[in-house]
Amino acid sequence: MKLPDPTVIRTDVLVVGGGLGGVRAALRAQELGADVTVVEKAVISRAGPMTYVHSQFAPYKLLEGDELRQWMEEFVVGANYLADQEWLEVYLREAYFRVQELVHMGVPYVRDEQGRLKYSLVRGHKVGTTLGADGRATMEVLRRELTRRRVRLIEKVMVNDLLTTDGRHPTRDRICGAVGFHVRTGEPYLFLAKAVILNTGPFYPKIHYAYVDHCTGEGHAMAFRAGAELAGMEFAQYAAWSYFNRQFFTPGQAKIQGIGARFVNALGEEFMPRYDPIWGNFSGLFQVARAIATENLEGRGPCFVDMRHCSDEDLAVLYKVVPTLERAFKEFDIDPKKDLLRVDPFILIGTGSSSGVRVDLWSRASLPGLFAVGTCTHLPIMMTGISGSSLSTFSNVGGYRAGEKAAEIARQMAHHPPHDPQQVKELIAGFCAPLSRRGQTRPCDIWMAIGEVTAEAGFALFKNEARIARTRDRLREIRHMLLPRVTAPDVHELVKANEVANYLQMAEVACEAMLARKESRGELIRADYPYQDNDDWLRWIIVRRQGEGEGLSLSFWDLPYDRYPIPPKRGKVPLTFPIPEEYRVAPEAASERSMERRGA
Amino acid sequence: MIESIDLSLCDGCGVCIESCPTDVLRLMEAGKPWVVEPRTWKAVIVYPNDCHSCRLCALDCHVDAIRVTHALEIPSPFLVHR
Numbered sequence: 001m002k003l004p005d006p007t008v009i010r011t012d013v014l015v016v017g018g019g020l021g022g023v024r025a026a027l028r029a030q031e032l033g034a035d036v037t038v039v040e041k042a043v044i045s046r047a048g049p050m051t052y053v054h055s056q057f058a059p060y061k062l063l064e065g066d067e068l069r070q071w072m073e074e075f076v077v078g079a080n081y082l083a084d085q086e087w088l089e090v091y092l093r094e095a096y097f098r099v100q101e102l103v104h105m106g107v108p109y110v111r112d113e114q115g116r117l118k119y120s121l122v123r124g125h126k127v128g129t130t131l132g133a134d135g136r137a138t139m140e141v142l143r144r145e146l147t148r149r150r151v152r153l154i155e156k157v158m159v160n161d162l163l164t165t166d167g168r169h170p171t172r173d174r175i176c177g178a179v180g181f182h183v184r185t186g187e188p189y190l191f192l193a194k195a196v197i198l199n200t201g202p203f204y205p206k207i208h209y210a211y212v213d214h215c216t217g218e219g220h221a222m223a224f225r226a227g228a229e230l231a232g233m234e235f236a237q238y239a240a241w242s243y244f245n246r247q248f249f250t251p252g253q254a255k256i257q258g259i260g261a262r263f264v265n266a267l268g269e270e271f272m273p274r275y276d277p278i279w280g281n282f283s284g285l286f287q288v289a290r291a292i293a294t295e296n297l298e299g300r301g302p303c304f305v306d307m308r309h310c311s312d313e314d315l316a317v318l319y320k321v322v323p324t325l326e327r328a329f330k331e332f333d334i335d336p337k338k339d340l341l342r343v344d345p346f347i348l349i350g351t352g353s354s355s356g357v358r359v360d361l362w363s364r365a366s367l368p369g370l371f372a373v374g375t376c377t378h379l380p381i382m383m384t385g386i387s388g389s390s391l392s393t394f395s396n397v398g399g400y401r402a403g404e405k406a407a408e409i410a411r412q413m414a415h416h417p418p419h420d421p422q423q424v425k426e427l428i429a430g431f432c433a434p435l436s437r438r439g440q441t442r443p444c445d446i447w448m449a450i451g452e453v454t455a456e457a458g459f460a461l462f463k464n465e466a467r468i469a470r471t472r473d474r475l476r477e478i479r480h481m482l483l484p485r486v487t488a489p490d491v492h493e494l495v496k497a498n499e500v501a502n503y504l505q506m507a508e509v510a511c512e513a514m515l516a517r518k519e520s521r522g523e524l525i526r527a528d529y530p531y532q533d534n535d536d537w538l539r540w541i542i543v544r545r546q547g548e549g550e551g552l553s554l555s556f557w558d559l560p561y562d563r564y565p566i567p568p569k570r571g572k573v574p575l576t577f578p579i580p581e582e583y584r585v586a587p588e589a590a591s592e593r594s595m596e597r598r599g600a
Numbered sequence: 601m602i603e604s605i606d607l608s609l610c611d612g613c614g615v616c617i618e619s620c621p622t623d624v625l626r627l628m629e630a631g632k633p634w635v636v637e638p639r640t641w642k643a644v645i646v647y648p649n650d651c652h653s654c655r656l657c658a659l660d661c662h663v664d665a666i667r668v669t670h671a672l673e674i675p676s677p678f679l680v681h682r
């Protein structure tokens with residue numbers, strides 16, 4: 001097949017992905033005189049993750065001294081001691097200014113009767129504050145700002161690979177651009193840039209949950225292929241329980257717990273206190289999902305959420321903050337005062353808190369000319385532990401910093417760095433390949449196979465060495481056997497074929513990182529290491545490609561606690577979550593059996 | 601899940617097509633093929649299985665023609681199993 005010549009766009013700074021982080025980077029770089037292009041797979045302000053956001057972390061004043069330390073401590077503990085405290089300090093100091101700038105641009109933050117910004121405490125925090133704002137409205141304001149300042153916007157174009165000056169992947173030199181294609185016409189695009197900033201968001205499988213089906217990890221995967229370091233990949237797990245009656249889901253899980261809902265199993269027992277004696281029904285996302293799955297596994301499922309005892313006032317409050325819930329109840333004829341709601345949990349490989357491109361204090365990735373911001377980074381301020389609202393503000397702060405440095409690079413370079421036309425040809429041919437294949441295998445078949453492999457209880461819930469290795473091998477098999485057969489009858493399917501390829505590559509890398517962390521921490525539970533080990537494991541796992549083949553290089557970065565103000569609690573902390581007998585004693589036999597049953 | 605677009609209301613403005621992040625919708629020429637004029641454009645659901653129920657299309661439709669229900673099916677292999 002003869003491929004059309006790509007549309008060529010030359011720019012100083014290329015921003016890939018127009019989430020909050022990317023737009024902030026673009027605005028800052030433009031302010032400093034750079035010529036900036038933003039390329040977005042969907043349309044800015046109409047793209048999943050940010051439209052879901054309702055609160056943004058926002059210190060109500062400039063933090064200093066003891067107060068700064070107190071805020072830092074909250075994060076460090078919440079992050080299970082894996083946060084980079086230098087990044088955290090920068091984050092906490094600059095967040096105030098970055099949010100104030102958004103206020104000036106006109107982001108409609110929630111205000112009180114007197115018209116003052118209405119700060120509220122972050123859930124579970126003693127000092128941290130947030131501001132409410134509709135994410136969609138926030139992005140509309142920012143998009144207007146981009147067009148007002150005449151930043152070049154290229155929407156509905158999916159970027160799939162980075163260009164390198166030496167034409168190699170992984171590169172020994174630098175990044176000099178990217179290639180992608182229009183998601184409807186298939187027209188290839190070639191971007192030549194002095195600096196590239198990735199902001200492609202989290203990575204998830206396409207399961208229709210939480211509006212992130214179009215965020216499948218291209219940024220992660222393209223950085224990885226080009227040779228950049230990734231970090232935190234062992235925490236790449238996402239859990240949820242708010243899939244109701246196998247019919248619908250709504251956001252606002254914590255709000256449902258907040259009005260005193262109870263979790264009960266098929267026997268009518270309230271089971272959460274058994275799994276989490278302290279928090280019980282108020283327990284965290286992962287704990288609840290894991291507990292429900294365990295109840296189901298041990299034959300006490302299905303499980304339900306019970307709101308029958310909740311007062312009308314409480315329900316009214318719930319409906320006010322989660323209007324979709326009320327609408328869904330109407331649609332499915334559910335009366336929470338009478339009916340139990342069945343809940344099905346899932347735990348999958350995807351962005352939970354942090355897992356992505358490793359960045360330094362200036363959002364620089366480990367390759368010259370490459371930056372990353374937002375949820376496609378390893379979120380150095382958290383690493384593990386979920387703190388929803390701080391993510392958007394990390395995009396805000398990190399984006400601004402990336403824009404600043406990228407503009408500096410652009411200023412210093414008189415000319416664009418050279419690119420390799422052969423590499424461009426090969427990359428375009430690579431992502432177009434499914435168009436010219438024949439056969440029946442479609443991207444959705446690959447997603448099904450991935451689901452089968454990653455949702456197996458022994459892997460999803462109670463990992464151990466052998467089970468992680470097996471999952472990795474099975475994912476690899478899918479990549480070797482099925483992926484090369486994927487066909488795309490049209491451009492829409494071509495997008496999906498490339499998406500699933502990127503996700504698959506990252507899921508495999510995540511398994512490698514999970515294997516390397518020999519303890520349990522945050523989202524990672526290992527049945528063979530059922531404790532958090534603060535003596536040996538206050539370190540990050542860094543993954544990158546080794547050579548052009550499949551080889552991986554894994555290394556560790558010990559957190560420099562001698563330089564950090566907040567000391568860790570040393571020692572081993574045993575896991576409190578009870579691991580079922582079958583996964584504890586003879587883990588191998590257990591998952592062997594399950595494989596047989598499913599005829600694998 | 602996107603359920604329907606009321607074609608008697610849709611005026612083919614094209615806004616929803618751009619709003620959809622997973623590119624489920626397309627604008628198509630509607631009408632009887634043997635009638636040359638007047639041809640009109642309408643929004644059509646082309647890839648319903650890729651809808652992730654975000655409602656962005658429905659929120660943006662100025663004549664409220666799009667119906668998105670809460671129904672959602674998480675592909676069963678992704679639910680934790682043995």
Ligand SMILES: Cc1cc2nc3c(=O)[nH]c(=O)nc-3n(C[C@H](O)[C@H](O)[C@H](O)COP(=O)(O)OP(=O)(O)OC[C@H]3O[C@@H](n4cnc5c(N)ncnc54)[C@H](O)[C@@H]3O)c2cc1C
Nearest residue numbers: 017019021041047049050159201218374375389391392395
């Ligand atoms: C269920 C859920 C709830 C959340 N709730 C909150 C909350 O309440 N508060 C909060 O602060 N944060 C929340 N977050 C996190 C939130 O998504 C991020 O804080 C926010 O979206 C900013 O992320 P970002 O800057 O990384 O960009 P994103 O918003 O993730 O945007 C990434 C952009 O990249 C585009 N893109 C992806 N791939 C490509 C490609 N190959 N080529 C070109 N463009 C591409 C996407 O279309 C998208 O527009 C939530 C996330 C989820 C999933």
Ligand code: SF4
Nearest residue numbers: 610611613614616661
């Ligand atoms: S936004 Fe409404 S009127 Fe416009 S094309 Fe879509 S359905 Fe039709």
Ligand code: SF4
Nearest residue numbers: 620651652654655657
């Ligand atoms: S609900 Fe969202 S995903 Fe579904 S068609 Fe509308 S915009 Fe697209």
